[in-house]
Amino acid sequence: MNKVLFFAHLRDEVGEESVTIEATGKTVAEVKALVAEQYKLQKLDSAMTAINEEFAPNDEVIKDGDIIAFIPPVSGG
Amino acid sequence: MSERYSRQTLFPPIGKDGQERIRRKHVLIIGAGALGSGNAEVITRAGVGKLTIVDRDYVEASNLQRQQLYTEEDVAEKLPKAAAAEKRLKAINSEVEIRSMIGDATPEKLAELAGDVDLIIDSTDNFETRMAINDISQKFEIPWIYGACVASFGMSFTVVPGQTPCLNCLLKTIPIQGMTCDTAGIIGPAVQMVIAHQTAEALKILVEDWEAVRTSFVSFDLWRNQYSSMKMSRAKDPGCLSCGEHREYPYLNAENMTKTSVLCGRDTVQIRPPHSEGVDLSDMAGKLKALGYEVKGNPYLLSAEMETNRFVLFQDGRALIHGTKDIAQAKSLYNRLLG
Numbered sequence: 409m410n411k412v413l414f415f416a417h418l419r420d421e422v423g424e425e426s427v428t429i430e431a432t433g434k435t436v437a438e439v440k441a442l443v444a445e446q447y448k449l450q451k452l453d454s455a456m457t458a459i460n461e462e463f464a465p466n467d468e469v470i471k472d473g474d475i476i477a478f479i480p481p482v483s484g485g
Numbered sequence: 486m487s488e489r490y491s492r493q494t495l496f497p498p499i500g501k502d503g504q505e506r507i508r509r510k511h512v513l514i515i516g517a518g519a520l521g522s523g524n525a526e527v528i529t530r531a532g533v534g535k536l537t538i539v540d541r542d543y544v545e546a547s548n549l550q551r552q553q554l555y556t557e558e559d560v561a562e563k564l565p566k567a568a569a570a571e572k573r574l575k576a577i578n579s580e581v582e583i584r585s586m587i588g589d590a591t592p593e594k595l596a597e598l599a600g601d602v603d604l605i606i607d608s609t610d611n612f613e614t615r616m617a618i619n620d621i622s623q624k625f626e627i628p629w630i631y632g633a634c635v636a637s638f639g640m641s642f643t644v645v646p647g648q649t650p651c652l653n654c655l656l657k658t659i660p661i662q663g664m665t666c667d668t669a670g671i672i673g674p675a676v677q678m679v680i681a682h683q684t685a686e687a688l689k690i691l692v693e694d695w696e697a698v699r700t701s702f703v704s705f706d707l708w709r710n711q712y713s714s715m716k717m718s719r720a721k722d723p724g725c726l727s728c729g730e731h732r733e734y735p736y737l738n739a740e741n742m743t744k745t746s747v748l749c750g751r752d753t754v755q756i757r758p759p760h761s762e763g764v765d766l767s768d769m770a771g772k773l774k775a776l777g778y779e780v781k782g783n784p785y786l787l788s789a790e791m792e793t794n795r796f797v798l799f800q801d802g803r804a805l806i807h808g809t810k811d812i813a814q815a816k817s818l819y820n821r822l823l824g
Binding site for chain 2: 458
């Protein structure tokens with residue numbers, strides 16, 4: 409199982425700071441699609457992904473116990 | 486060395502030598518809003534040699550809650566932010582050569598300004614300009630510091646050409662988000678926290694303490710008490726078109742830029758973003774209504790109106806801004822609402 413953390417507006421849209429899902433063996437891109445569908449998120453494509461607090465590209469494969477974080481880049485200044 | 490910088494030179498990583506280095510440097514700040522105000526004030530007080538600040542907007546009442554250089558008088562006079570910032574910064578430290586530029590930070594303008602610049606501090610409100618800054622940074626080998634905030638959330642990342650990944654490695658494309666300070670709000674402390682991260686990095690770079698430069702991507706939410714530091718050791722993309730082996734500097738290319746045109750006789754500016762991911766119109770309609778806009782729409786477009794602001798937004802991200810022929814003003818409204 410994998411813990412998924414949400415930052416900024418993603419947290420508001422999901423309604424929780426974190427959820428637990430089964431993402432082992434899936435790529436980051438697949439997990440993004442899965443989570444976006446499950447929680448009706450529109451903008452997960454442009455979110456950056458950290459696995460165990462390290463930046464992970466879209467083709468990275470998730471291992472059991474990995475903690476996934478989605479961090480949406482924001483533009484305000 | 487005057488007494489003025491004594492507390493800063495007492496700090497060993499800066500010292501008298503570091504102060505001399507700061508004094509010889511030229512910092513370019515793009516944007517004079519909340520981040521631009523704060524970044525410029527810290528760098529000016531720190532005694533930089535020369536500071537150039539660029540902004541296309543003017544001071545409004547809704548800026549005063551967080552944009553620390555401006556006063557009610559600036560609002561009453563509708564002063565351009567760059568001009569109001571220059572006036573205040575000169576009053577803070579007359580030893581610093583302050584230059585202001587009122588207008589859009591286009592790739593051409595950035596290339597022109599980049600000549601003798603040692604560091605660029607991002608204080609813009611949109612990713613198109615950030616991607617252009619990112620390409621200029623790689624092309625001219627100038628470090629830059631990304632910073633952004635919305636609501637109680639903020640983030641920062643330092644890009645050092647030849648060493649760190651660049652913004653294009655991380656984002657690959659310009660994200661359209663529909664969440665900006667104008668739609669989701671912003672609190673002063675989130676601004677200040679980003680400024681603290683950006684200016685600490687700036688001082689490290691100005692004194693050339695490269696070892697101390699932060700390599701992680703930091704993000705935080707001051708209201709939710711979250712702080713995250715994302716390691717970036719594997720983020721550099723060798724195929725990146727901005728910093729990789731075969732560079733094209735795509736965001737200096739007109740094709741990747743927002744196209745604007747004044748529609749003759751209609752008092753309207755058209756704005757067309759490049760390679761847009763599209764806009765969720767019903768989501769955007771909700772946000773605009775919350776701001777007090779009167780919104781009408783259909784599946785293809787929405788039209789919104791509040792006081793003198795009138796515009797139509799299409800699903801592909803294209804917008805018609807009515808009631809103006811001023812491209813900078815139209816782009817400013819567009820970026821404030823769509824990021």
